[in-house]
Amino acid sequence: RHAIKALPKVELHAHLHGSIKQQTLQRLLAERRPSDDRLADVSFDLFHIDSIRDLDKCFVYFELVYLLVEDEQTVQQITQEVLRDFYEDGVRYLELRTTPKANERTGLTKDSYLQTLERAIEWAKEALPDMQVYLLLSVNRARLTSAEDARKDVDELLDLAIKHRSLVVGVDICGNPAKGDLSLVLPLLRSRLYDDARYHHLKLTVHTAEMANTDTENAAILELNPQRLGHVCFLSDAHSELVAREGRAIELCPTSNKVAMDLTTMEDHHFGYYYKERRHPAISICTDDTGLFSTTLTDELQHLAQAFDLTLDDIWSLQQSAFKSSFAPPEARQRLGERFFFRPLSDVCG
Numbered sequence: 001r002h003a004i005k006a007l008p009k010v011e012l013h014a015h016l017h018g019s020i021k022q023q024t025l026q027r028l029l030a031e032r033r034p035s036d037d038r039l040a041d042v043s044f045d046l047f048h049i050d051s052i053r054d055l056d057k058c059f060v061y062f063e064l065v066y067l068l069v070e071d072e073q074t075v076q077q078i079t080q081e082v083l084r085d086f087y088e089d090g091v092r093y094l095e096l097r098t099t100p101k102a103n104e105r106t107g108l109t110k111d112s113y114l115q116t117l118e119r120a121i122e123w124a125k126e127a128l129p130d131m132q133v134y135l136l137l138s139v140n141r142a143r144l145t146s147a148e149d150a151r152k153d154v155d156e157l158l159d160l161a162i163k164h165r166s167l168v169v170g171v172d173i174c175g176n177p178a179k180g181d182l183s184l185v186l187p188l189l190r191s192r193l194y195d196d197a198r199y200h201h202l203k204l205t206v207h208t209a210e211m212a213n214t215d216t217e218n219a220a221i222l223e224l225n226p227q228r229l230g231h232v233c234f235l236s237d238a239h240s241e242l243v244a245r246e247g248r249a250i251e252l253c254p255t256s257n258k259v260a261m262d263l264t265t266m267e268d269h270h271f272g273y274y275y276k277e278r279r280h281p282a283i284s285i286c287t288d289d290t291g292l293f294s295t296t297l298t299d300e301l302q303h304l305a306q307a308f309d310l311t312l313d314d315i316w317s318l319q320q321s322a323f324k325s326s327f328a329p330p331e332a333r334q335r336l337g338e339r340f341f342f343r344p345l346s347d348v349c350g
């Protein structure tokens with residue numbers, strides 16, 4: 001474990017609010033509960049992984065987290081803390097994803113939310129040397145209920161991405177997979193991201209097949225050809241075969257996937273299919289939500305190392321292939337590659 005922790009690592013799939021430590025959420029709840037009626041009946045137990053056994057409960061958890069993080073100051077605090085946690089775990093390239101938030105109670109707007117994240121990332125440049133952080137802006141599919149809402153949501157998100165283009169390198173589609181209609185948004189993203197030169201620098205990743213029986217939706221996602229696919233838990237055999245054959249980049253989140261798929265052992269995780277059976281060249285191992293799942297990237301890699309007999313060399317190759325799948329702009333890619341990820345294991349282990 002110590003050796004994995006010491007490696008420079010790449011995290012490509014981490015949701016900001018899912019990465020807030022449970023102690024922090026407990027502290028915010030204790031501070032705010034006396035003066036906020038909405039929190040009166042909220043139980044501290046909700047923040048324990050043991051109480052979260054399925055995907056639906058995860059989304060209830062987030063609704064509670066949002067009651068605790070509503071103003072700029074708290075957004076900045078939690079972001080800095082999340083960045084520090086990844087840094088201390090050895091992450092040196094991080095793509096943090098989040099859905100831009102507005103809050104009428106506190107005057108937070110989606111733009112001031114992103115400015116706040118910018119300040120936190122600026123802070124990290126000094127405080128956490130050698131870590132490169134970019135943002136992905138997430139479309140929350142649960143909000144996609146009409147074509148008009150979808151268009152408004154996506155256009156607003158893309159405007160923000162352009163405004164904050166030094167940090168925002170891509171777009172994600174996330175949120176409760178049981179909700180929202182992706183067909184409202186996929187053609188729109190195609191026309192914006194692929195056909196409109198203003199957005200050509202933005203890459204796309206989509207949460208895919210997090211639930212069973214979503215073949216039609218998965219086919220539409222694959223047809224759109226996003227640069228990366230998140231989770232791919234319940235892909236049909238034909239779609240898994242296609243992803244493997246084409247070497248499409250996939251983001252696997254072992255603990256999160258184990259919960260979503262109700263697996264009893266990590267040996268059954270689809271990492272085995274892609275890595276062992278298909279020698280897939282573009283796998284990144286990620287945390288999804290370090291707070292929600294009480295995990296770290298080191299933990300996730302260690303779980304896989306144990307389940308699939310991986311050596312430290314294997315773990316390093318996984319960091320290198322994750323880095324190749326990253327959305328880092330060319331200059332940063334070259335700089336970080338030379339500093340860490342293009343080097344052999346013997347160089348980075350000291």
Ligand code: 5GP
Pocket residue numbers: 015016017018062097098099138140174175176177207210256288289
């Ligand atoms: P935020 O975007 O608020 O910073 O991060 C939390 C949000 O990320 C959640 O409300 C949810 O929309 C999304 N999210 C976090 N974990 C998962 C996951 O495992 N699956 C999906 N589909 N969405 C997630």
